[in-house]
Amino acid sequence: MAKRAYPTRRLVCAGLLVAALGVCFTTAVVAASAELPPLLQPAGTEHHVGKVIWLDLVTPDLSAAKKFYGGLFGWTFHDIRLGAAEYSVAYLDGRAVGGLFHKAVAASEHRQPAWLTFIAVPDVDAAKQTAVAQGAKILAEPHTYPARGRQAVFSDPQGAVFAVLASASGDPPDYLAQPGEWIWSSLIAKDPGADAAFYQALFGYEVFESANTDGSEHLILATDDFARASANELPDSAPHHRPHWLNFVRVLDTDAMTYRVGQLGGRVLVEPRVDRHGGKIAVVADPSGAPFGLLEWSDTQTKEVTP
């Protein structure tokens, strides 16, 4: 009897070893496929602290999002497996303009798809310390993706969600965005002044005051002698709405693009209107409800400030 048991034990042990190797192999495959691409190819050497350098959309319907943004801006997509998840990098003229991440939402859940704003920092861990000291909450701890860089996600003291990223391939140079590229970012906050102080501590922004004609607070946040973002007051009629970052894509014709949004299954949240720079803006939502802006910007009548 005992002699028959030994082969059985050996078989069990061998089975365990094979299973362990299988787990190891599977993990290695997942790890190898979970690589996020660099922001710049080839890598650059510029770094622009406080600049919005990347955006990731979290959406419950990746194929619908790709169809929408591809149809609207001519973006093309490269799919990447992040373990069991799907992630797609959007490109315009060969340049990466953002990422689209699929995450299912249960029908009973009331969740807000959104574009997550990544702002450049030289040191994510130092940024984390500063952010927390200034009242931010950590939503995702610092993590390194070798090609992309090190990143973390926070909510600011008023609840607006944003990310910081130390890009491993450098930050995109300061060129005028082409139509179809992100051109501007606005922080919509309950108290823009307090939030400007928070982001100034984090990114070293120069803060310029620029009151709106309706009396609401409108601040310009700048680094490297370039305007990087604005901090705006939540409208009086929306006192209970959530602070958030809103990002704008440059377009040639806001009216036409707003109409196109409707054709592609999106919604118009703010109808086209003339803004302080003289061009038209609009705020729209993609088919899953993620909001973003459209911004007309002509190349003329612009003055860059030199130090």
Added chain:
Amino acid sequence: MSPVLRRSLAGLMAVAIVLVLEACVAGPGYEGGVVEASYGADFYEPYGYDYGGWGPGYRVGPPRGGEGHPDHHPGGHAPPYRAAAPSRGMPSIPTRSRGH
């Protein structure tokens, strides 16, 4: 094969399995761990955006650059941030085209 030798071999095999699994977890990567199977920014924001309240004077867009800006905080009190010096002109967004 003696019982002692069999037990030793079984023990060695168990140790080997543990080492293999540990190697998988530690991996050759960074921070002593593998790349996360999930993405760290894969969460939805709290629900509650509304854009219905933008009055006609509400502005969010970038400046053209070179404009002046007030040398005092609206309301007269000191702002919670360090305001740019009044002598500093309002900057624009980058306007240099690629290839120039």
